[in-house]
Amino acid sequence: MFSSKLITKCNFSPVTTTFTRPRQSTFPSRFYSQLSSSSPSPPSPPQKTTFNRPPPGHTSARAPRSSTTSNLITFLAASSIGAAAYFYQWNKYRDESGVLSGSGSGSGSGSSKSKSKSSSDNSGLTIEKWTPVLLKKITPVSEHTSLFDFQLQKPCVFPVSSAVYVKDDEIQAMRAYTPIHSLEEEKEEGQGIGQDSFQLLIKRYGEGQVSRFVHSARPGQKIEMRGPILIWPGSRSDLAQWDEIGMIAGGTGITAMLPIIYSALTHPDKKIKVSLLFAAQVPEELYFKDQLDQLQKTYSNQLSVVYTVDKIPSSPTPTTTAEEWKGYVGYVNQDMLKGLMPTPNKTLDAPAPASSSPPENQTDIGNGNSNGNTTGKSIVLICGPESMVKHVAGSRGINGQEPVRGILGAMGYQKDQVFRFPN
Numbered sequence: 001m002f003s004s005k006l007i008t009k010c011n012f013s014p015v016t017t018t019f020t021r022p023r024q025s026t027f028p029s030r031f032y033s034q035l036s037s038s039s040p041s042p043p044s045p046p047q048k049t050t051f052n053r054p055p056p057g058h059t060s061a062r063a064p065r066s067s068t069t070s071n072l073i074t075f076l077a078a079s080s081i082g083a084a085a086y087f088y089q090w091n092k093y094r095d096e097s098g099v100l101s102g103s104g105s106g107s108g109s110g111s112s113k114s115k116s117k118s119s120s121d122n123s124g125l126t127i128e129k130w131t132p133v134l135l136k137k138i139t140p141v142s143e144h145t146s147l148f149d150f151q152l153q154k155p156c157v158f159p160v161s162s163a164v165y166v167k168d169d170e171i172q173a174m175r176a177y178t179p180i181h182s183l184e185e186e187k188e189e190g191q192g193i194g195q196d197s198f199q200l201l202i203k204r205y206g207e208g209q210v211s212r213f214v215h216s217a218r219p220g221q222k223i224e225m226r227g228p229i230l231i232w233p234g235s236r237s238d239l240a241q242w243d244e245i246g247m248i249a250g251g252t253g254i255t256a257m258l259p260i261i262y263s264a265l266t267h268p269d270k271k272i273k274v275s276l277l278f279a280a281q282v283p284e285e286l287y288f289k290d291q292l293d294q295l296q297k298t299y300s301n302q303l304s305v306v307y308t309v310d311k312i313p314s315s316p317t318p319t320t321t322a323e324e325w326k327g328y329v330g331y332v333n334q335d336m337l338k339g340l341m342p343t344p345n346k347t348l349d350a351p352a353p354a355s356s357s358p359p360e361n362q363t364d365i366g367n368g369n370s371n372g373n374t375t376g377k378s379i380v381l382i383c384g385p386e387s388m389v390k391h392v393a394g395s396r397g398i399n400g401q402e403p404v405r406g407i408l409g410a411m412g413y414q415k416d417q418v419f420r421f422p423n
């Protein structure tokens, strides 16, 4: 698990114009207008560039270098169109929200953050062009996942719910990753702080092009990035419209939830309740669990976190044994969600099955009624691997506006109460 200092440096952001997590996804742009009429317009949906995948069975650390001319042309065209579209949206958001990239001194050293909030000078990282960013440090956190520390030449502001694009230059493939935010910075200044260093938590996929590329990089190397890009309008003013936010995160999907959790818990105007079901394959992949447990203690009236894992490995040397594990074991199901998530807005025709008690040592903070749910305005956010998102809420579908299906659909949630992050 992470030590607390691992997340004390950054602010972060999500993604852009031409890619996605593993599989194709579509961005629910209409949802933005439902969130708040005063919310910034959404950026273009993140989509994934699909170039030459490695053949099945290919396991080398680097992706094959087999890009074609047509791939390159497609990539350049998609990048230009996407960047132009996003740049417009970003400027609009920046102007409306007052979030500005720091002008910074360009020191390029240390991990200090600039508190410049007044300059529109566009920082060490921009959406307009690829910028080589120095990889400073790699910290393994589980078998397949590491935390990567990057150093910018000038500070940049990473809004809540934003991402950056990372490019493997040789094969012209890029993917979105979510910079890690820190509670301290959210508490201190909301999202107005520029910072010249940040971290990405990246899981390496056996056949994954960009994740293998980043995992094969070494400190001192520069990696091209672009961003930040808004994924969901989770700024403090946006968050104020919710009384309760439910979250279902899978694996590295927690990176998108963390800044929203921090921002909601430290909101200056209201006490927003947050409930999180965090699912992972094994306990070691419940990233930031220590911080989440600590947050639960500090904000016991606002935050409730429940964990589930696919399995507790019995060998070779699991860090958590079955006897020690206090969470659920198994895929996300209704029993885990009932009493934890906000109540569905729409009443079911037939009553849902009764929920079981939460596992030992997991808190039910009693969010309002006897089910632990509130009746205030609420939303449920889902971020994780596509298979998990589909299982929990059905696929996002075109424009992300597909009706809610899966477990949440069976529980009576409607699409205006559910947001599926692109993956």
Ligand SMILES: Cc1cc2nc3c(=O)[nH]c(=O)nc-3n(C[C@H](O)[C@H](O)[C@H](O)COP(=O)(O)OP(=O)(O)OC[C@H]3O[C@@H](n4cnc5c(N)ncnc54)[C@H](O)[C@@H]3O)c2cc1C
Residues within 6 Å of the ligand: 014, 015, 019, 020, 021, 022, 023, 046, 053, 054, 055, 056, 057, 163, 175, 176, 177, 178, 179, 200, 201, 202, 203, 204, 205, 206, 207, 208, 209, 210, 211, 212, 231, 252, 255, 256, 422, 423
């Ligand atoms: C907004 C956003 C934020 C994100 N934030 C993060 C984050 O913080 N951390 C993080 O780790 N990820 C994050 N992602 C996911 C990330 O963008 C990538 O999708 C992910 O790293 C996989 O990319 P890849 O190029 O390595 O894999 P891809 O090449 O896209 O492959 C994806 C999957 O398909 C499999 N595959 C590839 N080729 C084949 C083949 N020929 N046969 C069979 N299987 C194959 C791979 O093994 C892998 O499982 C985010 C995504 C989005 C949209």
